[in-house]
């Protein structure tokens with residue numbers, strides 16, 4: 001598989017089989033992340049891997065959050081929790097924030113985004129489904145996730161990654177705007 005092919009094939013995969021994900025594959029994905037470009041080699045990422053009991057604790061925390069956030073939408077709460085229950089592995093990725101340096105902090109977040117994309121492509125090559133979540137059960141924008149993983153004060157949660165072997169499913173093509181419409185040649 002060429003890089004261009006992996007880029008074209010890559011999709012957000014949200015439904016998984018019950019097949020466990022081998023530790024070696026999780027490690028390959030984490031290793032891929034560490035090759036990402038990053039300013040001044042700060043390597044500003046950290047990965048919190050959740051499986052088994054940790055996923056159960058995550059589900060409990062997500063349940064409290066979702067019920068508070070969507071008190072009038074029990075179906076949404078239920079379907080969101082099902083997602084957590086049926087995901088074998090989640091990886092919460094943080095970026096280091098640099099005290100009194102907003103620009104360096106932003107660059108660290110950009111580097112972590114690059115690392116997550118590398119993880120996504122590695123998962124594609126390894127035959128694993130992958131989605132980067134921020135909203136809802138992703139809990140990236142809620143302090144509870146930060147507390148749950150035991151992150152330091154200087155770490156910012158950037159993504160909650162869900163990984164598993166993909167369930168057979170037909171994915172609708174997503175129309176992509178051509179680069180011509182998104183490009184200005186100066």
Ligand SMILES: Cc1cc2nc3c(=O)[nH]c(=O)nc-3n(C[C@H](O)[C@H](O)[C@H](O)COP(=O)(O)O)c2cc1C
Pocket residue numbers: 010011012013014131132133134135136138174
């Ligand atoms: C920063 C970021 C946040 C995302 N958050 C979510 C999310 O909270 N829930 C979700 O289901 N998908 C999430 N996604 C996945 C996108 O919805 C998905 O990539 C997009 O619909 C394009 O589909 P594709 O990845 O299959 O090409 C996120 C993707 C990115 C890059």
